[in-house]
Amino acid sequence: MPFHGLTTLVTGAGGFIASHLVEALVEQGAHVRAFVRYNARRDPGMLRLLPASLLEQVEIIPGDLRDPQAVKDAMQGVALVLHLGALISIPYSYFHPREVVETNVMGTLNVLLAARECCVQRLVHTSSSEVYGTARRLPIDEGHPLQGQSPYSASKIGADALADSFYRAFDLPVVTLRPFNTYGPRQSARAVIPAIITQALAAPAVRLGNLEARRDFTYVSDTVQGLLHAASTPGIEGETIHLGSGDDVRIGDLARQIIDLVGRPVDIVFDPQRLRPEKSEVQRLLSDNRLARQRLGWEPQVDLTQGLVATIDWIRRHLELYQPGSALPL
Secondary structure, eight states: OOOTTOEEEEETTTSHHHHHHHHHHHHTTOEEEEEEEOOTTOOOGGGGGSOHHHHTTSEEEEEOTTOHHHHHHHTTTOSEEEEOOOOOOHHHHHHOHHHHHIIIIIHHHHHHHHHHHHTOSEEEEEOOGGGGOSOSSSSBOTTSOOOOOSHHHHHHHHHHHHHHHHHHHHOOOEEEEEEOOEEOTTOOTTSHHHHHHHHHHHSSEEEESOSSOEEOOEEHHHHHHHHHHHHHOTTOTTOEEEEOOSOOEEHHHHHHHHHHHHTOOOEEEEOGGGOOOGGGOOOBOOBOOHHIIIIIOOOOOSOHHHHHHHHHHHHHHTGGGEETTTTEEO
């Protein structure tokens, strides 16, 4: 599916990954509708950081995924839908599980219903590696058992099941992607890599919770390329495919690497307040990305050191967007 001239809807377009995706689609000549969550400030999220010449080519549509009419209106005349809209904070899901489920599950249902009614050519549904919980076998392939260890991960399991059901029940041309811990410029400081970087740049120490957990990190440009491949590769409807590097790193070792790259000597301090509830902690995520290589012709291009250097440089130049002392975004 070539993107030039293609009317494309991106949900959650104000978010980290989606803002990069919008940028890539515009650069490839797509007509992009960016569905962003309405707020009284008319703030389009991370889209505001795009070059003005590029942003003026984007049709920004404020709304809420929980509003079926808003979703349907945004999808009129659309050929391709890339569904990234979700509430993604795991800590937030402990305190507000109803809002997370309503947005992630019912919001996805609204997207699926609208896509069916509007006869879209392809719907790419974005999942999360969190649906697996702590790995039972390594590396994690697409057939690994699912285990909701937080309300957020449970909501994504529900959304994924709905997407699969619409493919099976209604032949909706949907593809599900499961990125593993994407990172890069524009990411919220609630995520672990920006949290470490912002503290390493400006705080007295890097405060972290679980130093022993291991994660598989993928640079944002690689995740975006995976989304574009999933949108354009024929014959993959109904499939679920991982996007991951195939390598993992211990969080404590990651923090030390980032501190070394920043070049500012700070200590790593264990902070028990940053721990998840014991049975909710996901200890290890490591992707098997063979299916993405085989079915999408996709493989990661940016290694961890390259990605960290680029992310550190961007955050250093945009430190005003963060509160390094608390590692929470403004």
